[in-house]
Amino acid sequence: MSEAAAMTRDSGRESGGAPAADRPLVEARHVVKHFDLGGHFLQRERPTVKALNDVSITIRRGEAFCLVGESGCGKSTLARVVMGLLDPTDGEIRFDGTRIDALGHRARKPFHRRMQMIFQNPYASLNPRRTVQQTLEEPVRFHFPKLSDAEVKAKVEQVMVSVGNDPGWGNRYPHEFSGGQRQRISIARALMVDPDFVVADEPISALDVSIQAQVLNVMMDTRERLDLTYLFITHDLSVVRHFGSRVGVMYLGTLCELADTKTLFETPRHPYTRILLSAIPRVTTEEMQPPGLPGEVPSAMNLPSGCVFHDRCPLANARCSAEVPKPQSQADGTLVACHAVEEGRG
Amino acid sequence: MALLDVRDLVVEFPTRHGTLTALSGISFSVDKGERVGIVGESGAGKSVAAFAILNLLSRPGRIAGGSITFEGQDLTQLSTQRMRAVRGNRISMIFQDPMMTLNPVLTIGTQMIETLKAHRDISEAEARRIAITRLGEVKIPSPEKRLDSYPHELSGGMRQRVVIAIALLTEPALIIADEPTTALDVTIQAEIMSLMLALCKSHGVGLILITHDLAVVSQVTQRVVVLYAGRVVESGETGRVVHNPVHPYTRGLLAALPGEAPPGARLTQIRGTMPSLNAIPEGCPFHPRCDYVQDRCRQAEPALDSLDGHLVRCVRAHELMAGQAA
Amino acid sequence: MNRLAVFFGSDFLYRFRTDPVAVGATVVLGLFVLAAVFAPWLSGMNPHDPAQIDIMNSEIPPVWQDGGAPAFPFGTDAQGRDLLSAILYGLRISITIGIFAVMVQMTLGIVIGLVSGYLGGKVDAFFMRLADIQLSMSTLMLAIVALAVFQAAFGAELFADMAIIMLILVIGIAEWPQYARTIRASVLAERKKEYVEAARVIGLSAPVIMVRHILPNTLSPLLVISTVQVANAIISEAALSFLGLGMPVTKPSLGSLISAGFEYIFSGSWWITTIPAIVLIVLILSINLLGDWLRDVLNPRLYKG
Ligand SMILES: Nc1ncnc2c1ncn2[C@@H]1O[C@H](COP(=O)(O)OP(=O)(O)OP(=O)(O)O)[C@@H](O)[C@H]1O
Ligand SMILES: Nc1ncnc2c1ncn2[C@@H]1O[C@H](COP(=O)(O)OP(=O)(O)OP(=O)(O)O)[C@@H](O)[C@H]1O
Numbered sequence: 001m002s003e004a005a006a007m008t009r010d011s012g013r014e015s016g017g018a019p020a021a022d023r024p025l026v027e028a029r030h031v032v033k034h035f036d037l038g039g040h041f042l043q044r045e046r047p048t049v050k051a052l053n054d055v056s057i058t059i060r061r062g063e064a065f066c067l068v069g070e071s072g073c074g075k076s077t078l079a080r081v082v083m084g085l086l087d088p089t090d091g092e093i094r095f096d097g098t099r100i101d102a103l104g105h106r107a108r109k110p111f112h113r114r115m116q117m118i119f120q121n122p123y124a125s126l127n128p129r130r131t132v133q134q135t136l137e138e139p140v141r142f143h144f145p146k147l148s149d150a151e152v153k154a155k156v157e158q159v160m161v162s163v164g165n166d167p168g169w170g171n172r173y174p175h176e177f178s179g180g181q182r183q184r185i186s187i188a189r190a191l192m193v194d195p196d197f198v199v200a201d202e203p204i205s206a207l208d209v210s211i212q213a214q215v216l217n218v219m220m221d222t223r224e225r226l227d228l229t230y231l232f233i234t235h236d237l238s239v240v241r242h243f244g245s246r247v248g249v250m251y252l253g254t255l256c257e258l259a260d261t262k263t264l265f266e267t268p269r270h271p272y273t274r275i276l277l278s279a280i281p282r283v284t285t286e287e288m289q290p291p292g293l294p295g296e297v298p299s300a301m302n303l304p305s306g307c308v309f310h311d312r313c314p315l316a317n318a319r320c321s322a323e324v325p326k327p328q329s330q331a332d333g334t335l336v337a338c339h340a341v342e343e344g345r346g
Numbered sequence: 347m348a349l350l351d352v353r354d355l356v357v358e359f360p361t362r363h364g365t366l367t368a369l370s371g372i373s374f375s376v377d378k379g380e381r382v383g384i385v386g387e388s389g390a391g392k393s394v395a396a397f398a399i400l401n402l403l404s405r406p407g408r409i410a411g412g413s414i415t416f417e418g419q420d421l422t423q424l425s426t427q428r429m430r431a432v433r434g435n436r437i438s439m440i441f442q443d444p445m446m447t448l449n450p451v452l453t454i455g456t457q458m459i460e461t462l463k464a465h466r467d468i469s470e471a472e473a474r475r476i477a478i479t480r481l482g483e484v485k486i487p488s489p490e491k492r493l494d495s496y497p498h499e500l501s502g503g504m505r506q507r508v509v510i511a512i513a514l515l516t517e518p519a520l521i522i523a524d525e526p527t528t529a530l531d532v533t534i535q536a537e538i539m540s541l542m543l544a545l546c547k548s549h550g551v552g553l554i555l556i557t558h559d560l561a562v563v564s565q566v567t568q569r570v571v572v573l574y575a576g577r578v579v580e581s582g583e584t585g586r587v588v589h590n591p592v593h594p595y596t597r598g599l600l601a602a603l604p605g606e607a608p609p610g611a612r613l614t615q616i617r618g619t620m621p622s623l624n625a626i627p628e629g630c631p632f633h634p635r636c637d638y639v640q641d642r643c644r645q646a647e648p649a650l651d652s653l654d655g656h657l658v659r660c661v662r663a664h665e666l667m668a669g670q671a672a
Numbered sequence: 673m674n675r676l677a678v679f680f681g682s683d684f685l686y687r688f689r690t691d692p693v694a695v696g697a698t699v700v701l702g703l704f705v706l707a708a709v710f711a712p713w714l715s716g717m718n719p720h721d722p723a724q725i726d727i728m729n730s731e732i733p734p735v736w737q738d739g740g741a742p743a744f745p746f747g748t749d750a751q752g753r754d755l756l757s758a759i760l761y762g763l764r765i766s767i768t769i770g771i772f773a774v775m776v777q778m779t780l781g782i783v784i785g786l787v788s789g790y791l792g793g794k795v796d797a798f799f800m801r802l803a804d805i806q807l808s809m810s811t812l813m814l815a816i817v818a819l820a821v822f823q824a825a826f827g828a829e830l831f832a833d834m835a836i837i838m839l840i841l842v843i844g845i846a847e848w849p850q851y852a853r854t855i856r857a858s859v860l861a862e863r864k865k866e867y868v869e870a871a872r873v874i875g876l877s878a879p880v881i882m883v884r885h886i887l888p889n890t891l892s893p894l895l896v897i898s899t900v901q902v903a904n905a906i907i908s909e910a911a912l913s914f915l916g917l918g919m920p921v922t923k924p925s926l927g928s929l930i931s932a933g934f935e936y937i938f939s940g941s942w943w944i945t946t947i948p949a950i951v952l953i954v955l956i957l958s959i960n961l962l963g964d965w966l967r968d969v970l971n972p973r974l975y976k977g
C-alpha cells in the first residue's frame with residue numbers, strides 16, 4: 001500500500017511547474033456561458049440562456065469555497081465549466097497556474113486526476129449496473145494502470161474505511177444502499193485518485209437532516225486529513241456558515257459578493273446577500289417574516305439591463321438600471337458588485 | 347373540543363412481503379385556529395398521516411384502527427359521499443408539488459371558480475369575485491389577469507401561492523400542508539411560509555404543517571409532533587420542544603443542524619439510518635441509533651409519557667428532562 | 673450471478689409467475705424453439721434430402737382425414753415430403769433467420785444509436801435523417817429490390833445457396849433504424865444522469881463511457897424491441913419467401929412452405945398451406961405476447977402511472 005500511496009503522491013505534482021503555495025489552486029476568469037436553445041434557423045436572434053455572465057472566482061489552496069444562490073442562478077453551470085464538463089463560451093479556467101479549458105483530452109488527463117466531483121443526486125450518480133467495487137476501482141485503474149490488483153483492492157479498502165463505509169460493501173449494487181450511504185460511496189469514488197480539488201454540487205440537499213450531518217462530517221474530516229480544496233455548492237446557508245472558508249453569492253448568472261464566511265454573515269453588504277441571509281429559517285420561536293424581496297427572478301434568457309438585481313433591489317436607482325456594477329474590492333478584501341455599496345448608499 | 351382529534355391511528359399497507367405498518371397508533375389533536383407541525387425523517391409516516399386524515403390513502407393502504415374526529419364526526423366512518431363534502435371544503439390540502447392540485451389544461455380562474463361552485467351555491471360572477479380576492483391575499487400581482495393564466499405560465503413559487511389561494515377558497519377550518527416549500531428557494535420559502543402564517547391567523551384556520559425542517563416548524567407552528575418509524579416519539583408546545591427537547595431522537599435532529607454548532611466543528615450526527623418498516627427493532631424503535639440506550643430500552647417499547655403536557659416516548663424521559671442522563 | 677439477480681430482480685420473476693399470458697407464451701415459444709433445435713431427431717425424414725422424398729406420396733392428407741397415413745401426421749406436400757418434417761425444418765430456418773437478422777440489426781443499431789446519442793450534433797443529425805429515409809421505405813420494399821437485383825445478377829442457383837445469408841443480411845440491414853432510434857433515445861436519457869458525468873470527470877474516453885457505462889443501462893428497452901423484432905424478421909422472411917425471393921422450395925422455410933402450398937389450396941389440399949400458416953401465426957403471436965408483457969414490466973412509466 002505504501003508503494004501505491006507514494007506513487008499517487010508523486011504523480012500528483014507532475015504538471016504545472018513547481019507548486020507555489022501562494023498561487024491560487026483554481027481560477028475562473030471572466031467566465032461566460034450561454035446555452036443556445038436551437039430555435040428556428042431563420043430566426044435572427046436565437047433564444048439563448050445566459051447562464052453565466054462574466055463570473056470570476058479564485059479558489060485558494062486548502063479552502064472550502066462555497067457558492068450560494070437561488071435555483072437557476074448558475075452555480076452548477078460554473079462548477080461544470082470548472083470541471084471541463086461544459087466548455088465556456090468565453091473566459092478561461094486555470095488550475096494550479098495552467099490554463100485547462102482549451103486542453104485536449106490527453107493533455108487534460110493529469111488534471112482529471114487532480115480534480116474530482118461529487119454530485120447532488122445520490123440515486124443517479126452511481127451506475128446502477130456496476131458494483132461498488134467496480135465503481136471504485138475504475139478511476140484508480142484508469143489513472144494508475146501500473147498498480148497491481150492487490151494494490152488497487154487495498155486502496156479501495158483504505159478509502160472506504162476512511163469515509164466510514166464498510167469495506168465489505170464491494171460486491172453489492174447501489175440500489176442496496178440508502179441515500180446517505182450512496183453519497184459516501186460517491187465521496188469515496190472522488191477520493192480514490194487522491195485529488196487536490198473536489199467540487200461538491202449540493203451533495204447533501206437530497207438527504208435527511210440526520211444523514212446530512214454524517215456526510216458533512218465525512219467531508220470535513222477528509223478535507224483536513226487529505227489537505228483537500230473544496231468548491232462546495234449549496235443553497236443552504238447554514239451549511240455554508242459551518243463548512244465554508246469563503247463564500248461567493250450568485251444571482252442570475254453574476255457574482256454579487258465574495259467574502260470570508262465570517263465577514264459575510266456578520267456584515268453582508270450586497271442588498272441581495274442581506275435579503276438571502278434574513279430568509280434562512282432558524283430554530284427560534286420568532287415568527288417567520290417575509291424577506292422583502294418583491295417580484296420574481298427574471299428569466300436568464302432576458303436579462304435586465306444594468307445590474308441584474310435592480311428591478312427587485314430596495315436600493316436601486318437610475319444608475320443601477322443603466323450600468324452593470326463591477327466587483328469592487330472593499331477594505332477587508334470582500335468583493336461586492338453593487339453601485340449602492342460603492343456610493344455608500346447602503 | 348379540538349377541531350381535529352386523531353386517536354391511536356393505525357395505517358397498514360398489505361404487500362406481498364407482509365403487512366407494513368406505516369403508522370402504529372399515532373395520536374394528536376389540532377385546536378381551532380391552531381398551527382401544528384409534524385416533523386420526522388423521510389419515511390417516518392408524515393404523508394401517510396395526512397392522506398389518512400383525508401381518506402386518500404393510495405391502495406393498498408388502509409386505516410386498520412383508531413379514529414379521526416373532525417368537527418365532531420369520525421372521518422373513518424364517513425361514506426365516500428360525505429367525505430367528499432369535507433375534503434377540499436372543510437379541510438384543504440397543499441402538496442409539495444403544486445401540480446398535484448393544479449390541472450395543467452385549465453386556467454387558474456376556471457379551476458378556482460369550479461372548486462367554489464362545487465361546494466357553494468353561488469353565481470359565476472360571485473365566484474370570480476372571491477377568486478380574485480383570494481389571489482390578491484396571496485400577493486399575486488394583478489389577480490384579474492392571472493385568472494386567465496395556465497399553471498405552466500407561472501413560476502414554481504407563484505404556483506404554490508395559487509394553490510394556497512385555492513386551499514383558502516372554501517374557507518376551510520383546517521389546511522394540511524405536506525412539505526409546501528421543500529422544493530423552493532429560501533427566499534420564496536420565507537415569502538410563502540410567512541404568507542401562510544398570516545393567512546391562518548387572519549382567517550382563524552387550523553394548519554397541519556408537514557416538513558422535515560425543524561427550523562421552519564419552529565417559526566410557524568405552535569405545537570409540534572415528532573414522528574419516528576410510524577410513532578409519535580415527542581410532542582408538545584413548539585418552543586419547548588425545540589429549545590428543550592427531551593427525546594434522544596429530537597435532540598439528535600436538532601443537534602445535527604449545522605446552524606446550531608460552532609463553525610467548523612464536527613456536527614453531532616445520529617448514527618445509522620431509520621429502520622425500514624418491516625424490520626423495526628424490538629423495544630424502543632430508536633434504540634440502535636440512540637446515545638442514551640440502556641438494556642431496558644431493548645426489551646419493551648416505551649409508552650408515551652406526559653411530562654406536564656410535553657409527551658415523550660422514552661424510558662429515560664424523566665432523567666433526560668431533568669438533565670441527569672449521561 | 674449477482675448481475676443476473678439484479679436484472680431479474682425478484683419483482684420481475686414474481687410478475688412473470690403471476691401472469692398466465694406471459695407463462696403461456698413462454699411455454700409455447702419454448703416448445704417451438706425446442707422443436708426447431710431438435711428437428712432432425714423429431715422428423716420422420718429429412719425434407720432437404722431429395723433421396724428421401726418419394727413423389728408417389730404426394731398430397732396425402734393429415735392422419736385425421738380419410739386417406740391419411742400414420743407415417744405422415746400432417747400429411748404430405750405436392751412433392752411427397754412429410755409436412756411435419758418440413759414444418760420442423762422450416763421452423764428451424766425461420767427462427768435462425770429471425771435471430772441472426774436481429775443480431776445484425778442490433779449490432780448496427782447499437783453502434784449507430786450509441787454514437788448518435790452520445791456525440792449528438794451533426795453525426796446525430798446525419799444518422800437520424802438516414803434512419804428516417806430508410807424507415808419511410810418499407811423493409812419489404814428494400815428487401816425485394818436488393819434480393820431481386822442479387823438474383824438477377826448472380827443467377828438463381830447461387831442465390832439458392834446463399835439464400836439464408838442474403839435474407840439475414842437484407843432483413844438485418846433494412847431494420848437497423850428501429851434499434852438505433854431506441855438506443856439513441858435511452859442514451860439521451862442516460863447521458864444526462866450524473867453517473868455519466870462522474871465517468872467524464874474521471875477522464876474516461878467517450879467510447880469507454882458509451883460501452884461500459886451507458887450501454888448496460890439501455891438493455892431493458894433493447895430486450896423489449898428484440899422480441900418484437902425477431903417476430904418482424906420472421907414475418908419479413910416469410911413474406912419474401914412467399915414472393916419467391918426467399919428460401920428455395922428445396923430448403924423451405926415456413927414462408928416458402930406456405931407459398932408452395934398456396935396453389936393447391938383450392939384443389940382440396942388445404943393442409944399444405946394452412947398448417948404451416950397456423951404454426952407461423954402461433955409462433956409470431958407467442959413472441960409478440962411475450963414482448964408486450966416485457967414492455968409492460970420493464971417500462972416503469974407504464975406500471976407506476
Ligand atoms: N444544458 C442546458 N441547456 C440549456 N439551459 C441550461 C442548461 N444547463 C443549465 N441551463 C440553464 O442555465 C441556468 C443556470 O442553471 P444551473 O443549473 O447552473 O443553476 P443552479 O444555480 O445550479 O440551480 P439549482 O440550484 O437549481 O441547481 C438555468 O437557467 C438553467 O435553466
Ligand atoms: N402505497 C404504499 N405502499 C406501500 N408502502 C407505502 C405506500 N405509501 C407509503 N408507504 C410506506 O409508508 C411509510 C411512510 O411513508 P410516508 O410517505 O408517509 O413518509 P414521509 O414521512 O412522508 O416521508 P417523506 O419525507 O419522504 O415524504 C414509508 O416507509 C413508505 O414506504
Ligand code: SF4
Nearest residue numbers: 630633636643660661
Ligand atoms: S427509550 Fe432508550 S433507546 Fe429509546 S430513545 Fe429513550 S433512551 Fe434512547
Ligand SMILES: [Mg+2]
Nearest residue numbers: 075076077201
Ligand atoms: Mg445546480
Ligand SMILES: [Mg+2]
Nearest residue numbers: 392393394524
Ligand atoms: Mg412525504
